Amino acid sequence: MAINQLSVFVENKKGTILTITRAIANAGVDIRALSVADTQDFGILRLIVSDTEKAKAALHEENCVVSLTQVIAVSVSDVPGGLHQVLEYLAEADINVEYVYAFITVSGKHAYVVLRVEDNDKASELLASKGIELVTEADIQAL
Amino acid sequence: MSKYYQEAIETASREQIKQWQDERLVATVKRVYENVEYYRKKMDEAGVTPDDIKSADDLHKLPFLTKADLRDAYPYGLMAAPLEDCVRIQSTSGTTGKRVVAFYTQHDVDLWEDCCARAIMAVGGTKEDVCQVCYGYGLFTGGPGLNGGSHKVGCLTLPMSSGNTERQLQFMTDLGATILCCTPSYAAYLTESIYEKGLRDQIKLKAGIFGAEAWTEEMRHDIEEKLGIKAYDIYGLTEISGPGVSFECEAQTGMHINEDHFIAEIIDPETGEVLPEGSKGELVFTSITKEAFPLIRYRTRDICVLSREKCPCGRTHVKMSKPMGRSDDMLIIRGVNVFPSQIEMVLLNKGLTSNYQIVVDRANNSDSIEVLVEMTPELFSDTVNELNVKEKEITEALKSVLGIYAKVRIVEPKSIVRSEGKAVRVIDKRNLYKQ
Known part of the structure; x- marks a missing residue:
């Protein structure tokens, strides 16, 4: 009994998470949980949201690489x-x-x-x- | 003590040099036309016969040779001597992973080493000197060339090859090296290490011969001041023989081309027209004494200026400026030739997009190369571990093709700057070329 999580590629630089949270907010989707795995150069933002498909579409619009896990x-x-x-x-x-x-x-x-x-x-x-x-x-x- | 290795040649009159060039060019063209099918075809296509070449003034009638020709003719297609007369190969990296191989007879090796001996004596080298060669030995021409030249001068030769800085410094101080031969960036690195270890008082260096990559006057002054030496440039390319095609003298205002062996021309890289003396353009070489691998009008892609102004050193051979740029996109990273197309090929083979950017920089006098690759859905994984593995795979594939380490950095999609819809492929922050 699995649930959907969105994984988003983020670079370690100013403002990247902001872009993501803005896109999700504008889509009217609620973030239920969030976690970031990071290395020196990049990170993976993992999100559990109220509407996975809607959030995914909104992130695609922002040119984000998103995968469903x-x-x-x-x-x-x-x-x-x-x-x-x-x-x-x-x-x-x-x-x-x-x-x-x-x-x-x-x-x-x-x-x-x-x-x-x-x-x-x-x-x-x-x-x-x-x-x-x-x-x-x-x-x-x-x- | 003479400062010339072959005084009669190095200070010969212009008329004498012209006469050598006329005779040797005519003979070389005749020989390659008769013995090398590749040249014969090229000349036939261009409608030139050996009879059309009566002196060096007719050189412009002959077709150019490019690196692509060398690849096409790989490995034996341009050989002008029987294989059994060859004693050596040297090699350089090529654009498609295929290397360029040059062949030498014993006579070719001798003449090449003579050129390097001229370079060593021009910086004040004598048989009293201890010459430390830290260019790579092996397929790379740097080590073998200077090693041979050092022998001919009679210096005590330290065949160190590149790397292992601890050992370099140990031999430099224990054996009292007086002449240092290496890439300028390695010279700068050694200088730093000498200061860090407090060895400045223990070194006896008086001169350095630094080539195989572009370097600035600022870098020269810095090394000279810190080590209390004179730093000289040397130029060459494997295709033509190796280091010593041209070398700097005490005047430090350009490199004398060994014109008894090589004819230099400056052309417009766009049209191929020979440009008048003193113009800036692409350097083209014709080797006129080579037995095994003579190249006719080989385009170096290096942009420079030739000068026949009288040199205070007494040498009469034409001087070339430091290369001021390239007419192609080749990068020289830590002395290694790198073409962006090689990197592109690796990325495409890995199924990645062609949206990449190469950032070259120089920190602490060492070149670094970073390859920015845009993330794709196919490349993406939800765990750091898998992404690290993928990044490492790309790094290793690049290393096996380029021969040097390039850092791979995965960046966000569409984050690589595009100008007028076309990506800027290379950002070279080193500013090596003064225009």
Whole structure:
């Protein structure tokens, strides 16, 4: 049960993220979560948004290179050890995590954790079987 | 002690030089027409026969030869001597990855080394000197040429080759090198290292022979002042023989072309017309004493000016200015010839767009080359790791074609500046050529 994430190529220079946030704002799309991976020369901006297609089209208009990546998101209790438990399950099953980032929901009781793993289906099944709540596309839109 | 290696030749009268050129050109043209099919075809197409060439004044009737001809004729197509008489090859990089190979008989090597010996003696070299050669040895002509010249002068020769600065400095100080032969950028780098290590008092250098790349008067003054030496330019190209085609004398106002071996012309690169003396244009060489690989009217693509003004050094051979630019887009990076088309080919082979830009710079006296490539959806990946791998693949492909490291930087789409719809391919920040 994967959700859509937008990955955008950004150069490490002034104003690039600004261009992206402006384009998404003008398209009337909400950013639910955001994370940046950066190196000396470039970065990859990862976004979970309320309307993926609309945001993607808006970014194309700005000449951005955008790709759609399937990630999984889980709801984790906002208590010490909540995320650790999830990662431990994946480690035991030998599922590598490429990257991970988290965001807190308005209710504050749960944190949403986005995971990019090698095999979404395998990871989803495993986590569901362990009683971890998976976040759906509908959940994201309802936020 | 003479400052000439071959005084009678180097100070010969203009009439004498003209006579040598007339005789040798006529003989060379006759020989290549009879022995080299490639030349015969070219001359037939141009409607010229050896009978039309009665003196050097008729040189302009002959067709030009370009690097493309050298590639077409690779490897043996321009050979004018039997292969069994050849003893050496040297080579330079070519535009399509195919290299240009030049052949030498023992006699050719001897004459080439004579030219280098003239250059060494012109900077005050004698058999008392210790000559440290840190040009690359191998296919590159820099090391072998100066090495041979140094032997002929009778200097103690240190065949260091390039790189390994620690060892260069150790031998320079321990063995008391007095003449340094290398690229100007490496000379500047060595100078810096000498200061960093506090070795200034331990070096005995008196002169440097720095060539194989463009350098400025400012750079010359800087090296001269810091090392307390005289720095001289030397010019050459593998196709014609190697370093020593021309060299600077004590006057430091241009390089004497060894006219007993090479005839120089200046042409308009657009029309091919020979330009009057003193005009700025493309330098064209004809080698008139080569046995194995004589080149007739070879276009160097270097832009310069010739001068026959009387030189205080006593040499009578014509002087050429430092190259003031190129009539093609070749870049010389750390002494290595790089064509933008080579880079373009690598990028296209990797399935990338042809939207690229080459940025050449010189920091701490060392050239750097950076290739900016625009990101494409095909190249993009959502993980840093994969992008790094892709970047590295391009870097390695470039290195195998260019022979030098070029940094690859992936930039945003459409971020490379286009002027009038056409991309600016090369930005050279070094400002090597004074126009």
